[in-house]
Amino acid sequence: MTRISNPSRMQAAAAAFARRAPRAAALAAGLALAGCAHMGSSNPDVVYVNGKIITADKDFSIAQGVAIKDGRFVAVGSSEAMRQLATPATRVVDLGGRTVVPGLMDSHTHMDGAGTVETSAQVIKARTVAEAQAIIGDFIRDKKVPAGQWVQTSRWHPPSQLKEQRYLTRQEIDAVAPDHPVFVQTVGHFAMANSKALAAAGIGRGTPDPVGGKIHRDAAGEPTGVLESTAIGIVEKIVPPPTFEQGVAQNIAAQRVYNRSGITSTVVAGLSEEQIRTYFTVAERGQATVRAGMFWRIPTGSAEEFEKTLKAAKFKENQGNDWARVAGIKLIADGGMTLKSAFIRSTYANEPQNHGRVAVDPASYQRNVQLANRYGWRVHTHAVGDAAVDLTLKAYAAADQDRSIRGRRFSVVHGSLIAPDQIAQAGKMDVRVDAQNAFLWDKAGTVERYMGPLLANRAVPTRQLVDALGIGGTAAGTDNEVNLLNPFVGMYLMVTRKDPRGKVYGADQKVSREEALRLYTNAGPYLTFEESAKGAITPGRFADMVVLSADYLSVPEEQIKDIVATQTIVGGRVVYDARLL
Structure with missing residues (x-):
């Protein structure tokens, strides 16, 4: 196999992580070395030959072929060596010179939303208020939704998506849905509801704002239909949930959508116990095609309520299998950069009194983290702003x-505006920071408008994170359906820091192509303690890989974002093939 020398920064990053987690680093190194040799194997199920296999192993080796048996790689090397392993019963696949990478892992998603295309109004496509109204009205008419039945939408981000750069009012939704309660979701922390939905939830002029939330009102004191943070739950809790079997079908559909992007693993951030059961059911029925780590989302409340929930938990930390695994508890500390609710040390542009919003009572939050740790759960906290x-x-x-968290892989989720001193502190505490460059794709301009150029250019400091924490201490993700799922847009962003307009944000935070690919392959599995099982094409690991439309390493930089998956293989099984569409 050909080997590509690692850039000096990669060596520094690897050394940084080795210092933080010597046992993990030693294990990873040993496995990577094992991947350079053939494992003793007879009768492989399939061999792939005549390709450019970017193994993403320790040495970033390039091979020509792989052999797979029982869902795992059993050999990696030259085409001739793979052919020699084949028997008359072995299927031989000629890659025709195409490039192959390990299965891609998005370390932070809300995957189930990708399965709701047929059951929700797709306002994600709207570019004006009028278009959003039309989409909702057309959905009701085309789906023949009976009067009085709830209507929901896809998640979206009106301030950055719509020409008007604002949320819809209840009156605007009423205009196209006078006979239906409508709940309009966003990417998080904000939602909209029409008059029928507000009335069903008992929200009126005299309804007080809940703790940690806000019912937005007009000049006359009447609700506008916009709900913020905990106020969303007043409506959300009365929206009829899908049946369990509908949830299963939605989950299966979502996994197939992810496969089309080359995603073979993900961490789903924030699920109820019923939703976790859905993932286990799909896996038990043999219908899973994406390996999922799952964060359990516990509603915030008093320490007494939180502890009661922990005691009654239906699942345990790390419970699961190769397809579905519980990976900790998710808590929320603030909002988002594009929502003016990220809690920051400084203030928002042109708003000298606005530091964002704390989504929790700090004392209760600290107590809940201690309780989770005490009961054996690790914690992942949504924290966007530096404060x-x-x-x-x-x-x-x-x-x-109270109980050491070292080696437990607690994490800061997002950390979009994390400061250098905080990155250093996280490293000393053995805490991960899992950021998402995808926020810079279509929302960078909104971040700059709300927060000013200084913070916009400091957002998502990938270079600093890799240098300080190592590839194993951070990872790549999208927060889909909040952001675009496409992993090659994600890699393009990490390499260029350019948004669709070509504007560069934080040029000093660029990483190399190799590092970007490692963040989408090697890095994510550390979040679920599966770094020895996946993330590289080496013998013994799951046979998860993606055949690409172009060579990731050699295409011009501007074309990285245009690469697509032409075939996705999970556990040795083809789960997506563009040629069959």
Whole structure:
């Protein structure tokens, strides 16, 4: 196999992670070395030959072929060597010179949403208020939704998506849905509801704002239909949930959508116990095609309520199998950059009193982190702003005094505006930071408008994260359906830091192509303690890989974003083939 020398920064990053997790680094190194040799194998089920196999192993080796048996790679090397392993019963696939990479892992998604295309109004396509109205009205008419039945939408981001750069009012939704309660979801922290939905939830002029939330009102004091943070739950809790079997079907459909993008693994951030059961059911029925780590989302509340929930938990930390695994608890500390609710040390542009919003009572949050740790759960906290990261790291430090969190892989989720001193602190505490460059694709302009150029250019500091925490201490993700799922747009963003307009944000935070690919392959499995099982094409690991439309390593930089998956293989099985569409 050909080997590509690692850039000096990659060596520094690897060394940084080795210092933080010597046992994990030693294990990974040993496995990577094993991947350079053939494992003793007879009768492989299939061999792939005549390709450019980017193994993403320790040495970033390039091979020509692989052999697979029982869902795992059993050999990696030259085409001739793979052919020699084949028997009359072995299927031989000629890749025709195409490039192959390990199965891609998105380390932070809300995957189930991808399965709702047929059951929700797809306002994600709207570019004006009028278009959003038309989509909702057309959905009701085309689906023949009976009067009085709830209507829901896809998640979207009106401030950055619509020409008007604002949310819809209840009156605008009423205009196209006068006979239906309508709940309009967004990417998070905000939602909209029409008059019938507000009335069904008992929200009126005299309804007080809940703790940690806001019912937006007009000049006359009447609800506008816009709900923020915990106020969303007032309506959300009365929206009829899908049946369990509908949830199963939605989950299966979502996994197939992810396969089309080359995604073979993900971490799904924030599921109820019923939704977790859905993932296990899909796996038990043999219908899973994406390996999923799952964060359990516990509603925030008092320490007493939180502990009661922990005691009654239906699942345990790390419970699961190769297809579905519980991977900790998700808590939320603040909102988002594009929602003016990320909790920041400084203030928002032209709003000298606005530091964003804390989504939790700090004392209760710290106590809940300690309780989760005490009951054996690791914690992943949504913290976008640097002030929210301060809150998170303080709570983790307190929990560490009670029971060590080192080696447990607690994480800061998003950390979009994390500061250099906080990255250093996270490294000392052995805390991960899982950021998503995808926020810079179609929302960078909104971030700059709300927060100013200084914070916009500091957002998602990938270079600093890799250098300080190593590839194993951070990962690539999208927060889909909040952002575009496409992993090659994600890699393009990491390599160029360009948004669709060609504007560069944070040029000093660029990483190499190799590092970007490692963040989508090697890095994510550390989040679920599966770094020895997947993330590279080496003998013994799951046979998860993706055949590409172009060579990721040699195409011009501007064409990285245009690469697509032409075939996705999970556990040795083809789960997506563009030629069959």
